Amino acid sequence: MSLPTYGEVYAKAAEGSPFSNSTEGDAWITNNCQRCIHDKPARNDDYENACPILGVAYCGKTPAEWMRKEGFRLGDQYTCLFFRDENDGGPDEPTPVPDPPGQLTLCPREPFERPGRMFADTKPQEVSVRG
Ligand code: SF4
Numbered sequence: 001m002s003l004p005t006y007g008e009v010y011a012k013a014a015e016g017s018p019f020s021n022s023t024e025g026d027a028w029i030t031n032n033c034q035r036c037i038h039d040k041p042a043r044n045d046d047y048e049n050a051c052p053i054l055g056v057a058y059c060g061k062t063p064a065e066w067m068r069k070e071g072f073r074l075g076d077q078y079t080c081l082f083f084r085d086e087n088d089g090g091p092d093e094p095t096p097v098p099d100p101p102g103q104l105t106l107c108p109r110e111p112f113e114r115p116g117r118m119f120a121d122t123k124p125q126e127v128s129v130r131g
Contacts, residue, residue: 003038003082004065006052013061018078027075029054037086053082 019025033039033054042050053063066078099105 003052006055009053009056009063009065010059010061012064013056014064016062017060018057018062018066024074024077025057028077031075032078032080032083035086036080036082037084037088038082040086051082053080 017025019028033051034043036051039051039054041047042054053065056063057066063080065081067081068078069076099109
């Protein structure tokens, strides 16, 4: 799944900043974008390839790719549909799963594929077991 362009994100974004103040923004960006593979270039001073979704948020609009969560917890106000932990190697299977070779299709798949997928944090988590 590839990121949308800056123009695509901007066109769908809602008017108004996603955060009430810089503390809210810093907390969310630290918890998400600063460990996301899509803004890794910016962390290496390659701003040309920085995340376009975050770029739109910096311009004072709320990206449609950010789903607002119920309630309020500082640093956890939104779920970004494109978040991917920089240590996540990705799924084993290519997405979308390609058609089998020689398979006849009645209609093209592309118009029916969703532009984004809801991603939970896919980084392996350590858990403890209480006996
Ligand atoms: S894809 Fe989402 S979480 Fe990742 S850097 Fe962009 S805005 Fe942040």
